[in-house]
């Protein structure tokens with residue numbers, strides 16, 4: 177799998193590219209079902225942190241564990257066979273290698289679930305702001321597991337703004353939920369990226385993006401993977417506790433992340 181010249185140029189110029197139908201329907205079903213097994217407690221072998229939707233009434237869901245907004249942990253891709261297969265997916269890694277070179281570490285593995293009606297917004301942010309890492313060019317992979325639409329909170333990006341560098345962010349309620357405060361982006365600055373299940377967005381870590389609340393009756397589930405070059409280094413002496421990495425391809429380098 178290779179991005180065409182046009183797709184590669186779009187990634188460089190706009191900071192993102194969507195590859196349609198990269199995952200098969202069976203792969204999408206497998207990942208979606210595995211997520212559900214964890215959120216309802218039928219599986220426990222993989223360690224991850226979970227965050228519930230603040231406005232959800234658990235009684236209105238088929239299972240009280242369902243109104244999870246996100247669950248996250250690089251360990252998921254180490255310990256769970258389905259998430260490990262996804263993190264090592266040949267075609268995803270082909271594109272990442274084209275963008276980042278052959279030596280790769282996984283930086284993030286997360287299920288991002290916007291439940292019907294109560295799925296909340298994710299405010300404008302750059303993924304790079306969460307990670308004190310140089311070079312600042314890791315790639316976030318956002319995999320649609322359901323049809324993602326403007327109404328249920330598809331990804332919205334500010335095209336080309338990754339070239340502005342890191343913009344000031346502040347924490348909203350806690351350190352792991354931050355938003356851009358140095359600029360006043362709104363929805364008119366964005367392009368909506370509706371996607372079918374199995375389509376995959378490759379996004380530069382400096383690209384500002386936003387997802388709206390889910391106001392529909394259907395789920396908007398996505399899976400996120402993020403990859404950096406194995407030669408990346410932490411810029412802080414003590415990186416935040418949520419930063420963890422897993423080597424996935426090519427060489428490892430002493431002293432690097």
Ligand SMILES: O=C(O)CCC(=O)C(=O)O
Nearest residue numbers: 288298303329385387398
């Ligand atoms: O999937 C979403 O709604 C937003 C996810 C996102 O932008 C992130 O976690 O960085």
